[in-house]
Amino acid sequence: MNIKEKITHFLENGTSAWTGVKNVRFPIRGNIVFLELLERYKEKLNYDGIQTFFEAGSYNGNNAADFANVFNNVISTEIDENMYNECIENHGDKKNIKFIRGDASENLLSVLRESPDERMVILLDDHTRYDSFIKEELEAIQHNTNVDHIIIIDDINNLGTGTYPTVETIEKLVKECDKSYQIICSDNKYLIYSEEQ
Numbered sequence: 001m002n003i004k005e006k007i008t009h010f011l012e013n014g015t016s017a018w019t020g021v022k023n024v025r026f027p028i029r030g031n032i033v034f035l036e037l038l039e040r041y042k043e044k045l046n047y048d049g050i051q052t053f054f055e056a057g058s059y060n061g062n063n064a065a066d067f068a069n070v071f072n073n074v075i076s077t078e079i080d081e082n083m084y085n086e087c088i089e090n091h092g093d094k095k096n097i098k099f100i101r102g103d104a105s106e107n108l109l110s111v112l113r114e115s116p117d118e119r120m121v122i123l124l125d126d127h128t129r130y131d132s133f134i135k136e137e138l139e140a141i142q143h144n145t146n147v148d149h150i151i152i153i154d155d156i157n158n159l160g161t162g163t164y165p166t167v168e169t170i171e172k173l174v175k176e177c178d179k180s181y182q183i184i185c186s187d188n189k190y191l192i193y194s195e196e197q
Contacts, residue, residue: 003047006070007039017065017091032066034123034152041184045150045193054111056111056137057126061087061097068097071121071136075100075109088109105136119147125154131161137165140175148178151192156185189191 001009011032018022018031038045053071055064064087068074069098073171078084080108082156084101093096100107104126111120124137134153141149153170165173174181174192184191 003050004042004045004068007035007042010066010069011035011039014066015068015103031062033187034063035066035070037152037189038121038150040186041191042069043194044182046120046195047150051119052118052120053092053123054108054120055123055125056108058087058099059083061091061099062146062153063123064097064099067095068094073097074098075111077102077104077126078102085141105133105140108137109144110118111138112140112176116146119149121150121152123152123154127155127158127164130158130164132162132164134167135169135173138170138177142173142177148180148194151190153190155188156190157188
């Protein structure tokens with residue numbers, strides 16, 4: 001199965017790490033919203049060469065665990081020690097997940113510098129209330145990669161609040177990352193991608 005097929009197969013047949021029971025599907029509100037977003041726009045997304053999902057902000061590790069059913073490699077980073085420990089306790093046995101404790105912006109920068117030619121799905125979701133690091137993470141992508149990625153930005157209703165960048169800043173940074181990037185706004189998220197050729 002390719003990644004698109006794996007996403008649909010997991011959504012239809014898998015067990016949610018959030019609930020411990022069979023996944024529920026949209027429009028019923030479940031907890032696998034990021035995979036559902038990828039599935040909803042699958043005809044537009046190009047997964048060529050993508051094996052890795054990078055998550056900025058692990059929280060309890062459940063997103064990483066769900067994505068581990070689809071991607072060969074999952075890298076998830078969490079700055080809060082208690083949440084990091086919860087991730088390890090709940091999902092540390094999954095061999096294809098690497099949980100990293102520390103600043104997500106710095107860890108994303110490190111991963112990109114180590115593999116500048118590797119395409120990934122990147123989820124930017126590390127924040128504490130209105131303290132966000134999306135700007136720094138998009139700048140890391142802009143300056144440290146040679147390829148396009150599939151990027152999800154969560155909680156866009158917060159843009160322009162606290163340290164969240166404005167909509168205009170996001171759009172400018174995305175275009176500076178890659179002029180071919182498209183942005184879809186859906187369910188309080190941005191999906192950023194280059195159209196499949």
